[in-house]
Amino acid sequence: MSDQLKLTGFKVYKTNSKSGGYSYSRKDFYKINITTGRFLFNYAERSIETEDTFLFFGNPRIPYSCEPRSEEHYGYTCLFTEDFMNLNERSESLLQSPLFKIGGTPIFGLNETQKKKLTGLFEEMIKEQETEYAFKDELIRNYMSLIIHEALKMQPSESNIRHNNAAARITSVFLELLERQFPIESTDQPLTLRTAQDYAGYLSVHINYLNSAVKEITGKATSTLISDRIIAEAKALLQHTDWNITEIAYALGFEYPTYFNNFFKKKTGSVPKAVRSSHL
Structure with a gap:
């Protein structure tokens, strides 16, 4: 059904x-x-x-x-x-x-x-x-x-x-919403929530309030949690799909492959192509 x-x-x-x-x-x-x-x-x-x-x-x-x-x-x-x-x-x-x-x-x-x-x-x-x-x-x-x-x-x-523990509740909602964006199952439906501002706008809260609550509860910046999750998904797509790197970049919300390459290298120290080659 x-x-x-x-x-x-x-x-x-x-x-x-x-x-x-x-x-x-x-x-x-x-x-x-x-x-x-x-x-x-x-x-x-x-x-x-x-x-x-x-x-x-x-x-x-x-x-x-x-x-x-x-x-x-x-x-x-x-x-x-x-x-x-x-x-x-x-x-x-x-x-x-x-x-x-x-x-x-x-x-x-x-x-x-x-x-x-x-x-x-x-x-x-x-x-x-x-x-x-x-x-x-x-x-x-x-x-x-x-x-x-x-x-x-x-x-x-x-x-x-x-209103119970507002910081904890909004952080919980943010984290669950973040996780709900994954896994990426199709290149036709790219990731749309990519920044802390995107999430704040979607949750109808001020960006400063979201950042403060998330930092208080998790000890990490909102942008760090988002970036870490995107990197984890990027590695999974590189290792377990046959999508080319351009398709993966687009699926993760990057307009150009070079933006994705630069982001990935800054966060991991490696380029996407190297990660894919190591798992062939």
Whole structure:
């Protein structure tokens, strides 16, 4: 079923505490779910406790953790790729909304009226995905857009937010986000987050705050951690793929091979070609 999800770009299904969930790679899919139950979310520098029924929006490039705090929970989940949703400027702008940004709060408590309305939209999506209707993808996108717009009209659940050890939390998010950029699996999708400024912008925090937090917790500069991880990936690509050095340079976000060569030599004392030759 996971392979089918990759082919179609979306999947809608029911969830409950007995089903064990649905297996998928969080790195690949956006997520919208409506759930009744108590949970603790760790999101950026905040911990967010939920009660009763809530709506959650997950971005595959923003790490988070979720711990059930009640024995029973149930609801609906929709998984989808950016390509599935990004067919026009309108849907692209929805994905850029605060719902999917780390600077916002992606959790909304629902009253009974909101719960009934949104549950109905999830149920309609589940019915449509099983049909042979030629335009069902567009219809499902419309249902998803309605859910997003309903959330944009709500106030996020700020009352149950605790700010716990902000430096540790933002550092944890940064490190997990850094690791999620790897492994590089295709030369067609080059690394896009390469600098501390890139990560700060993506995480919606000031670069000085990110640098200070990361230094406090890890003892290393943000740029050092990024460079070390890029070097580790470069060595793996040189040793375990047949990509030429130009392709590897591009995959790692370098515009020109000479930039990659200079970066690699500065960090390792060797040129990429020497590393590759030693493993032939």
